[in-house]
Amino acid sequence: MGAKIGCHIPAAGGYAAMVERALSIGADTFQYFTRNPRGGAVRAYDGADVQMALQGMRESNMTAIVAHAPYTLNPCAVNPRARSFAQQAFCDDLQRLQEFPMALYNLHPGCHVGQGIAEGLDRLVEFLRDNVPEDCQTVILLETMAGKGSELGGDFSQLRYVIDRVPAHVRLGVCLDTCHVFDAGYDVRDFGAVLDAFDREIGLARLKVIHINDSMNPLGSRKDRHAKLGEGEIGWAAFVTIAREERVAGLPLILETPTPFEERAEEIARLRAAATGTN
Ligand code: FE
Ligand code: FE
Ligand code: ZN
Numbered sequence: 016m017g018a019k020i021g022c023h024i025p026a027a028g029g030y031a032a033m034v035e036r037a038l039s040i041g042a043d044t045f046q047y048f049t050r051n052p053r054g055g056a057v058r059a060y061d062g063a064d065v066q067m068a069l070q071g072m073r074e075s076n077m078t079a080i081v082a083h084a085p086y087t088l089n090p091c092a093v094n095p096r097a098r099s100f101a102q103q104a105f106c107d108d109l110q111r112l113q114e115f116p117m118a119l120y121n122l123h124p125g126c127h128v129g130q131g132i133a134e135g136l137d138r139l140v141e142f143l144r145d146n147v148p149e150d151c152q153t154v155i156l157l158e159t160m161a162g163k164g165s166e167l168g169g170d171f172s173q174l175r176y177v178i179d180r181v182p183a184h185v186r187l188g189v190c191l192d193t194c195h196v197f198d199a200g201y202d203v204r205d206f207g208a209v210l211d212a213f214d215r216e217i218g219l220a221r222l223k224v225i226h227i228n229d230s231m232n233p234l235g236s237r238k239d240r241h242a243k244l245g246e247g248e249i250g251w252a253a254f255v256t257i258a259r260e261e262r263v264a265g266l267p268l269i270l271e272t273p274t275p276f277e278e279r280a281e282e283i284a285r286l287r288a289a290a291t292g293t294n
Contacts, residue, residue: 018258018290019079020283021045022270029061030068038075040280041287044267046081046121049108057107065114072117079267081156081190081224082112083121091125091138091167105146112153119223119267121156121190124168124177135167140180147185156190156223161198161239169199169237171216178221189217192226192271193257194242197249200235204253210262219262227254227268227286243272244286258290 021042024033026049037045050057072080088105092098105122112118127135147155157177162169178187191213193203201209213219229247231240245251258268274282 017265018287019044019265019267020258020270020287020290021267022272022274022279022283023047023083025276029058029064031064031071034068034071034075034077037077038071040276041283042279043075043077044079044081044269045077046083046269046271048085049082049111049120050085050104060111069115078117079224080115080118081121081267081269082108082115082118084108084123086123088122089125089128090122090142091127091130091135093128093130093138101142102146105142109147109151109153116152118153119156119188119190120153121158121224123160123166124157124173126165127167128165132167132173135165136173136176139167139177143177143181143185143187147181149184151184151186154186154188154223156188158190158226159192159196159199161195161237162200163198163237163239169195171201171213175217178217187221188223189213189221190224190226191222192228193249193253194226194228194230194247194271195239197230197234198232198236198238202234203249203257206253206256206260210260222263222266224267224269225257225263226271227257228271229254241272243274244270244282254286255289258286259292 021044024045024047026047088101089097090101157174160166160168197203203209229242229244229249231242231247232238233248244254
């Protein structure tokens with residue numbers, strides 16, 4: 016199966032417009048924010064727009080999209096206001112995603128803000144247990160994080176802890192962000208070794224999406240500043256290896272690099288050529 020390559024797309028204009036925008040730059044998958052990362056406001060539901068988007072996806076063989084929760088959604092918050100925003104946004108997102116059977120819902124595991132890692136992880140387990148409906152079909156992805164500040168998810172074992180404790184109806188996968196894991200101390204320049212560690216600690220079957228970003232900072236820096244592929248501390252060679260790695264073949268590779276939209280087509284084409292060995 017060829018690599019599915021896409022990028023983060025501005026959500027403006029509705030679902031059908033996003034699909035069209037993704038196709039116009041040669042993407043066969045894409046990611047969008049379910050709502051403005053800074054606030055809770057979300058566009059009104061438009062059934063006709065959703066149907067048009069689904070049709071556009073079917074016609075173009077776009078079989079996976081990634082809906083990214085706002086990064087202000089902190090699923091392990093104890094502060095009542097933050098917790099109620101998290102619950103409301105999460106439930107509303109999941110409800111809308113019922114319309115998109117091919118959508119994966121990407122979530123940051125959150126920040127423990129002083130509770131400590133163990134408490135934070137238990138809050139996250141509770142949050143998923145209490146807010147994912149019994150009949151939810153959407154696969155929820157926990158994203159690997161850089162571990163800056165009180166961020167959870169900077170270590171594969173933390174994700175494993177959560178996966179092991181949620182009830183059976185919560186379908187959990189993992190999104191591996193190359194910049195984040197590198198900043199957390201996993202050297203993705205030896206991608207095979209990172210996948211081995213992932214397989215040991217979480218299980219490769221849980222890996223559903225790769226966020227493909229270079230990092231502005233060195234290994235283990237816990238910073239989370241994305242760079243364009245080949246312009247950061249990870250370097251281009253690693254991305255060629257990732258794009259050709261058998262064990263992740265067919266997974267959506269989503270670019271979240273600081274690349275202007277006008278240059279996306281070129282960036283995607285370059286990575287696609289690397290994946291197929293034509294450059
Ligand atoms: Fe993210
Ligand atoms: Fe990411
Ligand atoms: Zn990031």
